[in-house]
Amino acid sequence: WTRQIVFERLSLAREQLPPGVEPELGPLSTGLGEILQYTLEGEGKSAMELRTVQDWIVAPLLxxxxxxxxxxxxxxxxxxxxxxxSPEKLLKYDLTVNEVVEAVEQGNANAGGGVVVRGWEQLYLRGVGLMKDIPDIERIVLKSKDGSPVYVRDVADVVIGAEPRQGAVSRDGQGEAVAGMIIMLKGANSEDVVSRVKESIGKIRSTLPEGVKLNVFYDRTSLIEACIKTVVDALLEGGIFVILILFLFVAEFRTALIVVFSLPLTFLVSFILMGSAGISSNLMSLGGLAFSVGMVVDGSIVVVENIRRHLAHRTEKEHKRRIVAEALVEVAKPVAFSILIIAIILVPLFTLQGIEGKMFAPLAATMLLAMLVSLVVALTVIPVLSDVFLKQVPEKEFGFIHRFHRAYVRLLGRAVRHPAVTLGSSGGVLVASLALLPFMGTTFMPELDEGSIAVNVVRLPNASLEGSVKVATFLEQRLLMFPEVDTVVSKTGRAEISEDPMGPEQTDIFIMLKPRKQWGTGRDKPELVEAIQKELAQLPGLRFSFSQPIALRVNELISGVKSDLAVKVFGPDLEVLEQFADRAATTLSGIEGARDVKVEQVSGMSQLDVVIDREAVARHGLTIGDVNAVIETAVAGKQATTLIEEQRRFAVVVRFPLSARGDLPELERLLVMAPDGEHVPLSQIADFQVVEAPAQVSRENGMRRVVAEANIRGRDLGGFVSEVQQKLAPLVKELPSGYYVEYGGQFENQQRAMRQLALVVPIALLLIMVLLYLALGSIWNALLVLLNLPFALVGGVVAVVAFQMPVSVSAAIAFIVLLGVAVQNGVVLVAFFRQLQEQGESVADTVLKGCDLRFRPLLMTALTSFIGHLPMLYATGSGADIQKPLAVVVMGGLITSTLLTLIVLPTIYSLFAKRFAPA
Structure with missing residues (x-):
């Protein structure tokens, strides 16, 4: 629908564009659609031969x-x-450029003449006049002079040449190559598409001309596979750890086995539902399962532990199935509500927009599926398995677990007897944690290690393509001196149909690295980037910006620049905008953490203007259009027709030779034919002026803008931007009326995500409050459970500061999930307190007995959640940096929230028992 709107707007805008300017819609793809890139190379093959192979053999098959x-x-x-x-021969034969163009155009055509009937048969009549080769072009008649025909060959040389270009590719310091980029259809599965492309490439290689090699240098699926491997390893290792914890805590083998069975069953059903819902297996969707690996057994633990406790006290007269049912009914409501609370807290993640929405919606969806499936398993499968396999055995614990359990009961007794000390200590911890908040930095998203490096190189605006290619080739040779580098591909300028319009003064260099095991230098990737930056910084006249292939494209999609932060100044006058941007760049360079600081090039490009003298043109009976036609056709060339070679089509272009247009004197001698047959030199009717022109004029939302940009290293994004805003504030105040500044890039995404979460998280908390009230039947009990939340956040804050990790969207989402996890155990414990008091237990007995009986299942659920996140904490593969904040926050929060649930919550309950007691 959006594409249709854009097409309609383009149709309206087309009428206002100059003649010859034809806007084109890009492919139906996203800005990250380049899933595979390859080069064509061949020793002894020219750049034209390789491009012809690409355009007419490889591309049509892909x-x-x-x-x-x-x-x-x-x-x-x-x-x-x-x-x-030849201008001289045009003069000799009294011809114009346009006459040659028209003759060539009309001399290349077939015609249909209908049908000729001949007896019992009919023949289709066809006039054949299409050109087949150079001699056919040369024999086209232009006019007749003195009774003799004047052919194209009499006034021109017909040759095979190259279309003017604004882009080139080179590889590994060996000179030019030809590159192909596979653009994926929006919504397609990249792994499936790349698999099909690779299969076709294998077949295409056998059809290539001898000596031509097709080499893939960038394959998005290698990153996808590495990320999936990281998260699958975390999922499997987390599952194993959870199983070990279960067998460690549950001294009875059958009970442990029943809970263990719920883990693969839950994930199996979740995978089936993922397929039905169209959720693909990727870093974030599988990450949701890995993130929930310790939580999906919580409900099963509580149910089976309660059933086992009831069976242990069973008398011979009591029917086993009835006891199982009674035990299930006792915990079903709190278990259901505790899992539903986690499901509710995931809802805000579905409201995220932009990149963060695309990333975390799959994580939220798979977590939601897994938790709901675990609820169904806990309330249906686990009771059935318990009824079939569990036997009446006395409750027992392993020795060290038993000793730990008894120590906890003694500690709880002291805490309940000295509530002032307990609550004062916990309050002190809470207040002390507030002092850590200033040490928490912020960023948008942890950097995903793509396994490769992208470098944007900028030269002076007037740099020629040929010179830029030589510089790129030299840089490739320098980069290959690093032992970690496998291959280097440079893209200078832009392709004919480009998703990334760059001038010939810009080059994107893709540095593909060897597997980490083969490096042998002891450096990690950030150190390698610093070493490369230091090496390239010695080269004068070049500006470098370091990133990664996907990150570079993401930054460009966000803010139109290829850096982490963009300081955009808007207004009508380019000179004012450029002056502010230069001053802003100087300020940025002096701020700690700023790298690759540069200003968008908007000036410094030389331009040769042919200023037509209207009076002189009028004296010769010419028009502005006559003069411009000569300039356009003679210098730029004009396509007259197309020559077809089998299935291949090549343009036939009319223009002057380089000798007649290669320099200013030749251009001044160009002849313009007047209506009376006079040939007027261009110098007599126009002035030639070399002037400075804008290198580019960028607009955003209809306003001119210039950008000062920078990458950020070794520092959090939020703190960096805060300092930038503070130091630029005086400069912003000096801007004239009608000018304003905006901050874009990753910071823009971070601000949007945090604003959205700040809006929807309170709504989710309100829903949780409603669920707690429904589960516990008392507003005071609901508030008591909610006391867990600040203590859970304390653990998360301490963990973030301890790991020196900025608060990213990943960490913010982990804090949100932590809110649900922290409430989960509190619901089960307070619900059990209510049941005991309803049975007539005293307050003291309720607290001590309830905590004693629920200690092991509560500790098991906390430990399984904690230990299930451990592999995400120490993972080092691709994608681990995205998952790590989730694990750090939840693990830290689980420690403090579990302590609160087991110590502080019972203390508060006993202190205000009359408030919390059931009516």
Whole structure:
């Protein structure tokens, strides 16, 4: 729908564009659709030969693959037939450039003549006049002079040449190559598409001309597979740890086995539901399962532990199934509500927008599925298995667990007897944790290690493509000196149909690294980037910006620049904007953590203007259009027609040879034919002026803007931006009326995500309060359970500061999930307190007996959740940095919230028992 709207707007805008300017819609893909890139190389093969192979052999075979939207060609030389007119011979034969263009156009056509009937048969009549080769072009008649025909060959040389280009590709310091980029259709599965593309590439290699090699240098699925491996390892290891904890705490083998069975069953059903819901297996969706691996057994632990306790006190007259049912009914409500609370707290994640929404919605969806499935398993499968397999055995614990249990009961007794000390200590911890808040930095998202490096190189605006390619080749040779580097590919300028419009002064260098095991230098990736930056910084006249292939594209999609932070200044006058941006860049360079600081190039490009003298043109009976037509056709060239070679189509372009247009004197001598047949030199009717022109004019939301940009290293994004805003405030105040400043890039995403969460999280907490009231039947009991929340957050805050980890969207989401996890055990314990008091127990007995009986299941649920996140904490593969904040926050919060549930919550309950007691 959006694409249709854009197309309609383009149709309206097309009428206002100059003649010859034709806007094109890009492919139906996202900005991250480049899933695979390859180069074509061949010793002894020219850039034109390689490009022809790409355009007419490789690309046509890859485009029909399901899921492929476009195969973008980059670099090389596009073949065309060039009719190079001699100005002197045009004068000799009294011809104009336009007459040659028209003759070539009309001299290349077939025609249909209908049908000729001949007896019992009919023949289709066809006039054949299409050009097949250079001699056909040369024999086109332009006019007749003195009874003799004037052919194209009389006034021009017809040659095979290259289309003017604005982009080139080079690889590994060996010179130019041709690149192809597979653009994936929006909504397709990248792994499936790349698999099909690779299969086709294997077949295509056998059809290539001898000596031509097709080498894939960038494959998105390698990153996807590495990320999935990281999260699957965490999932499996977390599952194993959870199983070990279960067998460690449950001294009875059958009970432990029943709970263990719930883990694979829950994930199996979750996978089936994922497939039905169309949720693909990726870093975040599998991460949701890994994140919940310790939580999905919580309900089963509580149910089976309660059933086992009831069976241990069973008399011979009591029917086993009835006891199982009674035990289930006793805990079903709190278990159901505790899991539903976690489900409710996940709802805010579905409201996230932009990149963070795309990333964390799958995580929330799979967590939600797993938790709901675990609830069904706990309330249906576990009771059935307990009825079939559990036997009446006395309750027992392993020795060290028993000693720990008894120590806890003694500690609880002291805490309840000295409530002032207990509550004062816990309150002190809570207040002390507030002092850590200033030490918490903020960022948008932990950096995902893509296993490769992208470097954006900027030269002076007037840099030629040929010079830029030589510089890129030199840089490739320097980069290959690093032992960690496997291959280096440079893209200079832009492709003919480009998703990334760059001038020839810009180059994107893709540095593909060897597997980490082969490095052998002892450096990690950040140290390698610093070493490369230090090496390249010695080269004068070049500006570098370091990133990663996907991160570079994401930054560009967010703010239009390829850096972490963009300081955008808007207003009508480019000179004012540039002056502010230069001053802002100077300020940025002096701030700790700033790297790759630069200003968007908006000036410094030289331009040759042909200023037409209107009076002189009028004296010769010419028009502005006549003069511009000569300039356009003679210098830039004009496509007259297309020559078809089998299935290949090549443009036939009419233009002047380089000798007649290569420099200022030649341009001044260009002749313009007047209506009376006079040939007027261009210098007589126009002035030639070399002027400075804008290198580019960027607009955002209809306003001109200039950007000062920077990458951030060794510092959190929020603190960096805060300092930038503080130091730029005086400069912003000096801006004239009508000018304003905005901050874009990753910071823009972070602000949007935090604003959205600040809006929806309170609503989710209100829903949790409602569920707690329904579960516990008392507003005071609900508030008591909610006391867990600040203590859970304390643990998360301490963990974040201890690990020197900035609060990212990942960490913020972990804090949200922690709210649900922290409430879970409190619900089960307070609900059990109510049951005991309803049975007539005293307050003291209720607290001590309730905590004693619920100690093991509560500790088991906390430990399984804690230990289930442990593999995410120490994982080092691709994608681990995204998952680590989730584990750090939840594990830290579980420690403090469990202590509160087992010590502080019973103390408060006993202190205000009359408030919490059931009516």
């Amino acid at each position: 485009k029909p693959i399901p899921g492929v939207n476009e195969v973008n060609s980059f670099g090389g030389e596009v073949k065309q037939y060039q009719v190079l007119i």
